[in-house]
Amino acid sequence: MKKLYIIIAIGFFVGSFSMCHKADVFPDNGYDERLSGGAATVFDVSSKAFTNMIEGLDGRNAIVHEMGDAAFERTFVAPPSPVFTGLGPIFNNISCVNCHRNDGEGIPTAGFSNSGLLMRISQPGTDTHGGPLAIPGFGAQIQDQSVFGAKPEANIDISYTDVQVTYPDGSVTVLRKPTYTLKNPYIPLTTGYMLSPRLAPPLVGMGLLEKVTESTILSFVDADDKNDDGITGKANYVYNPYTKQTEIGRFGLKANTSTLAVQIATAYQQDMGVTSYVQTEESAFGQEQLNIVTGDVQPELPDTILNHVIFYVKTLAVPARRNVTDENIKQGALLFNQVNCSGCHRPTMQTGVDITLSQISSQRIHPYTDLLLHDMGDGLADSRPDYLATGREWRTQPLWGIGLLQKTTGTPYYLHDGRARTAEEAILWHDGEAKKSKEQFMQLSKAERDKVLNFLQSL
């Protein structure tokens, strides 16, 4: 009898503890908050801050990373060529780094050698997989450069008009509102098409974000807005052309890509006209100018090189935060949470298991994203659906590394098309689900707003 009591008592004891357990990340104390990428963090504040290999890769992995690095910087040339062949016939740029400057973001111009902005295009309706419906002769992306003999699909004209925003305290900030126009299409282009500008984003922490589990991402969804903060969030589900499956979207500014492999292979294919085993068709497929270059061998990118580049991007380290003990910045972090920026820009989560790379496996990370789609209002809307993303929805942009953009790019640009020249302008563009947060930010005093901005600079 006594035994039974003891067993029951122990049972209660254990049971009461297990009630406390929530499948969530551990509390903050005891962790070094500078480690934005967990074990995949690097301490570097130079212009090369985004280009570091994660610490502790063993010999073979380090070599593959280095080879991927070299390939990432490689300039492609028109076929036939003994080396780095396969550019075009139509393209947006000639190497990965020309857009992802120092593995960071691009410059929001189009058609120049240092341009990092491109234009997606489609017509109303969806393709067989629920994705954007391509336009015959143009596909789903405008390639605005071409090899000799071919013609760019079109040129992109970008102009800005000023929009003034006045804070309740009377201070004024001027935003620039972009207008995008297609010029000189190589064949007639019927009206009714939808355009979406995309600026090359920084590569920070993509290996870690790929490891955030689907259940973690879905746990951030609040479809019925039960907590009444105006934020719902939605996961994108997209077609993977390699696995031929529908998968949760993580990458791309509308979360329209599920894996690093597809993201990178599609960039080679669409942005440079380089085919691979993942994306086998030329971006000019279906166009008359497809066969302007001869002597081409498919796929143009050797399998090993694509694999090296995928591994390279996966094993890039996340720069550590700076000045975390600065009182102003600590207060900025509190304000950031108070006005509920953190409702979408989620500070902390845990990656899932990666059996090959301990540095990105089960890491406590601070990406400041929920990887979900949110309605961002009319001002930012591209009015071009992308799988489940509507024309008003964008994926929450991760904020890690945002304070280093000045160093890595020279001039920092923010938002999906680089229209914002400062983080403050970017905040003021927020609307839709982020409207409440933006308004609360605007209600803060100038000193408090500066604290939030200083906090962002520390990321």
Next chain:
Amino acid sequence: MKKNIFIISAITGIIFMGCHKASTTPGSVDFVTLEQSVINDFVNNVAIGQYSKLTDAAVSLNGAITTLNSTTTDANLLVTQTAWKNIRHVWEQCEGFLIGPVEANDYDPNIDTWPTDYTQMDSLLASSNDLELADIQSLPQSLRGFHPIEYIIFGENGARKANELDARKKQYLVSLAADLLYNNVQPLYQSWTAAPVNYGETVLKAGNGSNEYATRLDFFLDVVGENGMSGICGEVGSGKMKEPFDSKDPKLCESPYSGNTSIDFRDNIIGLQSVYLGLSGGKGLKDLVAAKNKNLDNQIQRQITAAINSFSNITDPFEKAIIDQRVQVQQTMSQLETLQSLLENDLTVFLQENMKD
């Protein structure tokens, strides 16, 4: 017994006091003054000095090509080839410090993108498209800069004759040289010396209101790191040399038409050496290192010299050496690897430990 303990502790105390030197504590006044004069001399003698030489070399090349265009003789072709080799000499040395506008404003990729796209170049030359400066400057980077010029003036096997230079080749050449000089080399020099960029000023103000370098340490880490000395060391040793070496593929070599590849590599390391030693009698990083750790300074100087000298063992053109002189190429790559590790580990740690501003 107690007495003994007292004596031992007293002696220990004295020993430790003996280690203390007021003159070498981190951040001491002399060292700070030295840091600033190294920065001053780097800006004026190394960066601005080298970019000024680069401008002179680009003027010479532009002049040689203008002459070659009007009087197309083998003698003038030779003058042009020499001018090309000379500017490469200076440029490759400038690659010892790829900090600031040279990358931020794309001057490097505009003038030194590799490989050249000779499929497109041949198509362009065979076409009737305009080849004025305005047309050239909007071409992809793989059709601009040093290597397309090299391709035209040296020919595929370095056997170019003046009578092979037709009107279109010459027009392309004239525009390429102008693009090099007016769109890139001159603006690069100006970006270090004049508004609006005035990067020289930015560096001089490191740790003192510079918007790029919050501390002097930030600057030194930049010039020793990925953008500077160890970056170029790695690019030569584990990139430009290793890739063609591993695949035994001469087509992967940098300056194949002129046979200049090994010279390019050696000049890169000489450029790194100039940053370390300083130029024109000015101070360099060596002075900072020697002030506190003469042994490390000796090690670095010796290793830089060993790496530069090892290139003279590669007697064949690099395109051939990767097949015939693999031992010698391997030895140079090993020297560069040792050097890179010294810079990345020892020198970087030295700076971090000794610079508190």
